[in-house]
């Protein structure tokens with residue numbers, strides 16, 4: 001169950017945002033105004049000639065698009081109906097005051113005529129709650145007039161609560177059955193194409209119980225192949241990968257190849273992934289399972305492997321993870337303003353002074369991230385370095401980050417930080433002519449060029465894990481090497 005939560009699964013619903021029809025619906029009336037005005041104008045001028053049909057014609061040209069818009073909205077409405085009809089037991093229970101109900105609730109129920117309950121007239125009590133960007137369950141419930149306490153009860157459910165907090169996805173639609181006071185009786189949350197959560201209020205009325213149903217998916221192994229003509233990005237799209245898949249591919253391969261510099265015209269690539277089908281309908285794609293890039297200078301292979309603890313990652317065929325222990329730059333979207341150079345004239349001191357690190361020009365205040373995990377061994381003012389943080393990764397490797405405007409809140413000497421964690425913010429304290437990060441990578445105290453130093457990888461697979469990995473990797477690599485795209489139907493599940 002856990003593996004389907006994976007970020008690398010791409011559901012079709014996500015690649016086609018639901019807000020699109022809404023936006024068209026919102027703006028279409030404005031588009032009709034000039035059209036109608038034109039019609040009136042045309043009618044005004046043509047009426048004396050007896051051709052008064054013109055305004056009518058313009059009205060008719062508008063209505064088919066209305067019909068089309070309504071037709072597009074129908075599936076969502078039909079869905080509400082289906083889920084309501086699928087749970088008749090709850091509908092009956094909702095209208096019957098239960099012994100645990102407060103007097104007020106019970107009164108509200110008995111007084112309410114069925115047609116006055118929320119939802120459409122045919123299926124009273126059910127309403128669709130749309131999750132918008134940045135929503136919490138409480139916010140969405142508030143908009144829909146549902147109980148705040150119930151949103152908390154649901155969000156705190158021990159097993160399913162996290163689907164309504166961290167796991168709540170913008171663009172999804174919850175179907176909620178509630179009484180007039182907004183008390184939730186039951187709830188259906190289709191998380192994605194494969195999974196649906198169903199909750200119902202406990203008989204004692206204070207909590208909810210529910211279950212997660214997972215529909216079986218058919219995995220259809222698919223291969224995308226191509227030859228680089230323009231760029232990996234363009235040619236991978238041309239080979240049939242979607243934009244999010246190309247982004248995944250870039251991320252995976254960039255561990256071993258500089259995609260700007262090392263990919264050349266004529267290089268070949270193959271990518272394996274699963275198309276996911278439910279009831280014969282394509283509903284999304286699974287993560288990239290394997291990828292190769294073969295060229296004159298580069299031969300890169302990556303295979304996805306999920307370890308026994310359920311952690312997925314990409315590995316080289318020999319079991320070494322693609323993930324590195326370090327990244328090369330402490331700031332995003334930046335340029336190197338002064339490279340590592342042990343014989344450089346210093347811009348401020350105007351004399352020969354080794355540049356023992358790399359300078360990354362970056363906007364004042366931009367976050368500086370640890371390039372590897374380590375323990376904070378220095379945090380403070382250090383002469384020309386200005387505000388500096390030093391991290392010790394292990395017995396050999398230390399990293400220095402200088403000229404910070406300020407340090408990350410709460411960071412102090414002795415703390416352990418992870419790769420990617422913010423440790424401070426870009427500034428120009430110490431000897432600096434503009435805002436930048438001076439980044440040093442030292443091995444046994446000796447400065448190394450952080451851009452070219454051979455970075456150690458995360459530890460490789462060994463023993464039984466390696467044997468298990470090879471069992472996955474061998475058939476995948478063999479399939480990638482076969483010419484032409486063979487397609488096979490695999491059973492559900494990644495294994």
Ligand SMILES: [Zn+2]
Nearest residue numbers: 357358359438
């Ligand atoms: Zn520097």
